[in-house]
Amino acid sequence: MSHDDHGPECLCDHLPHKPVRSERDEAIDEARTGSGLSRRSIMAGIGAASGLALTPQLAAAHGRGKPPSAGPPQGMELVLLGTLAGPPVDIHHVGTSSALVVDGRTYVVDCGRSSVTQFATAGLRFDSLAGIFLTHLHADHFADYYNFFMLGGHIKNQNGDHITGPVPIHGPGPAGGLPPKFGGGSVPTVNPDNPTPGTAQMTEALHNAYAYSMNVFLRDMNVADIRTLMDVHEIDLPAGTGATFENTSPRMRPFRIFKDDKVEVTATLVPHGPVFPAFAYRFDTEYGSVTFSGDTRRSDNLIEMAQGTDLFVHEAIGVEGAGIGEASLDHMLQSHVLIEKVGEIAEAAEAKHLVVSHYSDLGAEKVDVRKWRRLAQRGYGGRATIGEDHDRFSVPPRGRGRR
Numbered sequence: 589m590s591h592d593d594h595g596p597e598c599l600c601d602h603l604p605h606k607p608v609r610s611e612r613d614e615a616i617d618e619a620r621t622g623s624g625l626s627r628r629s630i631m632a633g634i635g636a637a638s639g640l641a642l643t644p645q646l647a648a649a650h651g652r653g654k655p656p657s658a659g660p661p662q663g664m665e666l667v668l669l670g671t672l673a674g675p676p677v678d679i680h681h682v683g684t685s686s687a688l689v690v691d692g693r694t695y696v697v698d699c700g701r702s703s704v705t706q707f708a709t710a711g712l713r714f715d716s717l718a719g720i721f722l723t724h725l726h727a728d729h730f731a732d733y734y735n736f737f738m739l740g741g742h743i744k745n746q747n748g749d750h751i752t753g754p755v756p757i758h759g760p761g762p763a764g765g766l767p768p769k770f771g772g773g774s775v776p777t778v779n780p781d782n783p784t785p786g787t788a789q790m791t792e793a794l795h796n797a798y799a800y801s802m803n804v805f806l807r808d809m810n811v812a813d814i815r816t817l818m819d820v821h822e823i824d825l826p827a828g829t830g831a832t833f834e835n836t837s838p839r840m841r842p843f844r845i846f847k848d849d850k851v852e853v854t855a856t857l858v859p860h861g862p863v864f865p866a867f868a869y870r871f872d873t874e875y876g877s878v879t880f881s882g883d884t885r886r887s888d889n890l891i892e893m894a895q896g897t898d899l900f901v902h903e904a905i906g907v908e909g910a911g912i913g914e915a916s917l918d919h920m921l922q923s924h925v926l927i928e929k930v931g932e933i934a935e936a937a938e939a940k941h942l943v944v945s946h947y948s949d950l951g952a953e954k955v956d957v958r959k960w961r962r963l964a965q966r967g968y969g970g971r972a973t974i975g976e977d978h979d980r981f982s983v984p985p986r987g988r989g990r991r
């Protein structure tokens with residue numbers, strides 16, 4: 589199938605899966621934290637069946653040795669759980685999800701496919717989960733959302749680890765309407781009585797869909813009611829933005845959506861094709877800041893919110909050699925940023941370190957990380973890294989930062 593056959597739809601619905609090459613350069617290694625849990629050691633752990641040693645954290649995650657720690661007891665670390673854009677299964681690359689660990693407390697941004705497994709293999713503990721933040725309701729961002737609770741939460745694992753209290757969940761409210769079909773014509777509508785549920789109704793529907801399993805476990809295993817583990821908040825937009833599903837990202841100021849004693853989280857609307865609302869998030873802590881773009885084309889709202897951020901986690905796509913027609917490319921670029929343009933955005937935001945995550949190369953068999961790093965560096969005076977699953981970054985960044 590040619591790439592044109594994918595049609596001019598949103599990337600999230602149509603990205604082909606692309607294995608990502610594993611080669612990394614020295615500079616990226618420098619960015620890793622001193623936790624000793626490098627990507628290579630993680631892969632060695634996963635490959636334990638072939639005789640490679642498990643790291644202590646992974647040994648615990650696999651039920652051997654001491655229980656895994658949630659991360660450094662003091663300090664801040666970003667863990668990329670998955671970096672893939674789009675829903676299709678890729679055996680080398682997991683759906684988009686990031687974990688921010690602050691003084692041993694874990695905040696998860698998006699829950700793509702297999703992120704709950706990645707959470708465990710990264711050595712993170714479910715009882716450290718202090719918040720989940722969904723950027724938007726494309727399936728590649730919430731495929732494992734309910735699994736964090738249904739599989740990771742209400743039944744203790746072999747380490748005695750489980751979610752112990754209600755986890756704050758912040759996500760989009762209902763879109764309130766659907767766009768017309770791109771290119772004209774008509775398509776069916778799923779659940780026409782309520783075709784645009786937000787995070788709260790989606791969660792309620794998931795409770796109902798899985799009711800039998802929960803009801804049996806409640807009677808048979810003395811577990812917590814899964815509903816008591818989730819505290820869902822739909823993000824209210826500030827008054828006067830004028831934002832609707834037909835005006836998805838008017839210029840606005842960032843606004844606070846969450847605060848506890850470790851993090852303050854601000855949000856802003858970003859333009860992601862027809863998707864509404866689509867949010868970017870910024871986490872500020874005593875150690876520094878991390879900003880997540882979510883899925884977006886170039887966004888002044890995001891550039892404003894990300895000003896001076898320590899780590900800027902931004903999405904990107906590659907289309908070179910994909911043979912995508914002009915109309916389709918135009919449409920795709922309403923939703924996403926080309927890898928060769930992402931550095932300019934990081935420069936405008938004066939970010940200290942750009943980490944590209946949620947990406948796919950539509951024009952190549954694999955993402956060429958070295959080449960992509962050079963492309964991401966274009967127009968950017970800071971440091972660019974192409975993130976890979978299970979990469980870890982300290983905050984503030986170590987080594988060479990913004991020049």
Ligand SMILES: [Zn+2]
Pocket residue numbers: 600724726860863883
């Ligand atoms: Zn999306």
Ligand SMILES: [Zn+2]
Pocket residue numbers: 600673674726728729883946
């Ligand atoms: Zn996406």
